[in-house]
Amino acid sequence: MLAHETAASAGWFLDNAFLIPVIPAVAFAVIILFGKRLPMKGSEVGIVSMVGALVLAVGTTYQWIQRVDAVHGGEGEHAVARGVYGFARGLLPQAAEGGEPYVEPVIRSWVWWQSGGLEFGLGQHIDGLAVMLLLLVTFISTLVQIFSLEYVRGDRRYTHFFASLTLFSAGMLAMVLAENTVQLILGWEIMGLCSFLLIGHWWEEQANSRAALKAFFTVRVGDMGLLVGVAILFGAFGTFSIQETSRIAMDPATSQTVLLWAAIALFIACIGKSGQFPLHTWLPDAMAGPTPVSSLLHSSTMVVAGVFLVARLYPVFYNGFDIAQNGNSLNFIAVIGGITIVIAAGLAFVQNDIKKVLAYSTVSQLGYMMMGLGVGAWTPAVFHIFTHAFFKCALFLCAGSISHTASHHSFDMKKDMGGLLKRMPITSGVWMVSTLALCGVPFFSGFFSKDEIIDNAEHNGYPIFFVIGLIGAFMTTAYMTRATYLTFFGSPRGAAAGEHHHDEAHAEEHELGLATVGHDAPADAHAHADHTAHAAHGHDAHGAHDAHDAHGAHHAKPAFGIAGESPILIAAPIAILGVLAVVSGYINAAPFHIEKFLEWVEPRASEFAPAIDHATFAWSKAMPSIVLVVLGFVVSLAISRSVFGDAPSKLKGLTERNAVLGAGHRFLVNKYYLDALYENVVVKAVAYPIAQAAYWVNQRVLDGVVNAAGAGGRRTGEWLYKYVDQGAIDGLAVNGSGKAARGTGGALRPLQSGKVNQYGALLFGAAAVGALVLVIANI
Template sequence: MIDYAWLIPLFPLVSFLLLIIFGKKIREGSSVLSIFFVFLSFILAVLVLIERFSEASVKHKWVWLRAGDVDISFGFEVTALGALMLFIVTLVSLLVHVYSKGYMKGDERLPTFYAYLGLFTFAMLGLVISTNLLQLYIFWELVGLGSFLLIGFYFFKEEAKAAAKKAFIMTRIGDVGLFIGMILIFWYAGSFEYDAIFRAIYTGDLPPYMITITAILIFIGAMGKSGQFPLHTWLPDAMEGPTPVSALIHAATMVAAGVYLVATMFPLFSASTVAMQTVAIVGAFTAIFAASIGLVQTDIKRVLAYSTVSQLGYMMLALGSAGYVAGIFHLTTHAFFKALLFLAAGSVIHAVHTQNINKMGGLQKKMKVTGTLFLIGTLAISGVPLLSGFFSKDEILAATWMNGNYVLFTLAVIAAFLTAFYMFRLYFLVFTGETKTKEEVHESPRVMTYPMIVLGVLAVVAGYINTPWFGTFLGDWLTKDVGFKVEEAHGPVWIMIVATLVSFAGIALAYFIYGKKSISRNWAGGTETSLYNLLKEKYYVDELYNMTVIPITKGIAHVLRLFEVYVVEGIAVLIGSVVKGTSNLGSKLQNGNVQVYGTVTAVSLAVLVIILLYTGGDLR
């Protein structure tokens, strides 16, 4: 079945094309058609994953462009990581497609919505099976296009249009780094193929200083897609899109693309200590930075958005600390519990018609399925023992400690405490206490709850695939295939104990403040403190950009515009005038008068004779 893996991204593309052409005619049937094609992709992805457990990597490529001795190929490759990503992306996409059938019911642009979902899924799956950097970059940009369309789906809302534009521009900034890094690699390695790039590292064709430069440039691209500081500001604003879109973009697809890129190029990063430290530092800082902002958010989706930024920081910290398996492990578990949390949040919004958590409360009684599943997702992301997030986060902490990054380890532990606190703050405010909404609250339909139940089960059991109880299956499988040495993180037991205590401490504090309410919310000064305002305004990063980066960029654009108008266009006008004047002169000479022609011929011959006499016949 691996030889047919190219069909996995093809099915969503077919769905996209059919809906673009016939969507208006089938309308409500568009959901069934789209779900059918994504289901085919999922079934094939499962078969490929099963076969990939026992088979080696499969690679098929064909020459796309040829220039001299350089061949640029296009094809598909199924590595262990690729097979895992195919499974995760198709599963989450399928569940989001099914969930959307209930959430988006009655929307006038339903066919368009499903068409965009198909395009986005196609782009992400194409990225996963790419055989080289250039092919990955093409699908990378298509992912950006798909996210732009989905985030701005409610284009009639100014906030949605602004969010889509912001996401597109911010990620393009990172993409410039990726593009430059890719070109530099091609210049030195002579190829975009992964194997050739890694070979150039070991043979010395890619010098050590260039390894560092290209790795950091590629990481800048990953920072944009995965919302790492300082290119993170687009991700929370992307919540303006439909909630199912948030589950797809912020769980297993777009934001995971940056982590996938770093993991794919891990031999390049691991060959540079500076690059690895850069990835780890940015990841750790982003984890605690975003977690602190999540403490004071009042929009249910924005809380989850900042938790996504924070969790992506954990993944980058793991990769930068040489925890290759830990990073991929957390990517896997995060895909399930974060998709669950977003879909459960969508279920709540669907019922109460608001995203403000201060206007919710007491929903557990009326939405038992949603409330229970949200609690499972919250327990998982908080790192509570025996749930998936506990195992993967523990491995990240172990990798960080074993790599000697003690300061970053401390930041990660603090971020774990903050995560448990703000996630249970969210749970208690939404599902416990008195009901504050005036809406007639009811549980979501089965078409919405069933996908959440599947994710709820995975949020519990997914973590066991890389535990000693199951022979650390995931780590052994991934490391056997990568072709380079990867050490699995096995830290001391006290790290697991500390992580557990920190998690329970965060939960307990949230319970006493927002659950039992035995501690006042103003225990740390309330909403009047400068710290609260700093967090509420997200450290004023957007304001800083508005005062510095944007005016500077506009100034440069204005100068370039003047240069274009007065220099480039001026030269073009001058050349045109000269040509026009010359042609006018020529047209006057070409008047049909034989005497004029004879005179011109005689003068020309005379000039030629004079030149020959002067030079002695030597015209060199």
């Protein structure tokens, strides 16, 4: 009855899903090459490409659903699972005996290049997970690009911004439908590069370029894990194909040790990319980028890449960490995820920057996803990716909208916000809805996914993580209540009240008639002289109050006036996301026995996928988390009102008065001293001794050898005079800042004194001696 399924085609969209990343990739090239000459500076190309990709993704989703329904509609139609799919490599797995049949992914692959008999393919591996993320990424990317149209209008690197954004989406999409691990690395690295470009988009400001570098390097630390993990898998299994890898990982005969090491290595990559403890420190700093970037990176793309990797190669993790062994194992993934939930939620309490609250919230929610995967709750974790993307993206865009319209590009909740509830109805409404979703209030999307994770943690025999999940839910509600209160309630403060930070400076500029459009120096980039043109929205991050623009013509607002709602290009994407923040959960609403998501996305137990056990929903089981959410709301609201409200209160300044609380507060403000740990302890403990040792070896050993060979104390004396006296003292004199040069670089400095020939001699001499030793040893 399903004969058409066995035909060579699985449907045009499914067969050609590989076009989805190709479109933005091409668009990227077009923007880079011709963007500046186009009427809208290349942004139209980006948006059109994203819409095109979205259309294809919708088509793919539709056909995938049809495909799944076709298989599951006809129980026992095993023949379906054997369908020949286009250009697949002829892997025709058997459906699992018993249970629901496995829905064969649509796999196509082309040889990309070959070297030494190894073939590296590019292709597509379309299954439920890939389809879900394709749809999600294209959708969010489209909305974010529309939002950016207005948000970064007039930016001096407007074209480059859209180019990077488009390439970023292309990278994510390429990774999502990766057929093999090499392609996965490719997309992964493209994203790493683009995140660097985007976070450092306003690199003129030191903090931004530092944040970009930090993000890049921190993620690189984890990326080593990805390379090692893929190498282990390839070395052990002899294939890059994801399907083959999954099959071999599911094979009971496969060595668990190999899987364990591969899983550890791969998970280190996920820790870096998905901002898990202890490498989460880059993620909040990455808020230095423009807000649309934050919302794209930290809702649906960059940071879920790590979660995606775990979900994609789940058999490796599942068997490597032995997740099935209920509760008896405290496995790596779940532990890291659990720690991340609590740690990040704690940090969210002490942030004044609204985007940083959201950033830590993202970290915490990613912890939920990881924990879900770690306790065997594959489907709820993946579903949480789905719902989280909508409401977190909505929250970020709301923050951007507030800063863009109401608070003069400041993100400081304490200084520049407050009382915005009535003034920005759309933004505040969406914020509320998304916050409720994030907190996991029943009947909002977050409830259906987050609660499932918590529920399954208990069901699968991980009681510790059940408790952690509940604590996390409580903390989430509390910090979001605090942020909401600060932003929307109370009385307007700072920029939100219409004050401006640099009025004097502007007055001067007006007098001088300076037209500083596109000026980039932070201290004086106040583009007020030209009210019709938009100035560089240069710096919306970190208390940079410069580059305040006059939203002249189309805002219909006075330049310093009190803002109303944001323009339509900003409000519309927010509104759409706000609606989705509610309804997206109903695809898989366990309380109402809707389990479409599960049906469409989850791979059925087979030789490619482990069997996933599901907890059955019961309101009684959901009660603890609901109670905790309400409790968190009440407690936090009470504290927020008294601490941040206008009325005098005993709680104000409590952290200054109470030593214990003060210490705790400081501990949180300093981010558990992790940054200090990395920079002072790790860097000093590792790099500094190496530098010192190198210095010592260079000074004592190498030069000593040279001089001993040269013979004679006179020569030594000359050498000392020439290098130590003249070199060092000259160096100090030239530097002037010789004092500061005792750091790492300073210690390495003598290594690079430029005596090329001497080093050549040492190099070749050492090589010769080394060769001699090897030869003698091998005789």
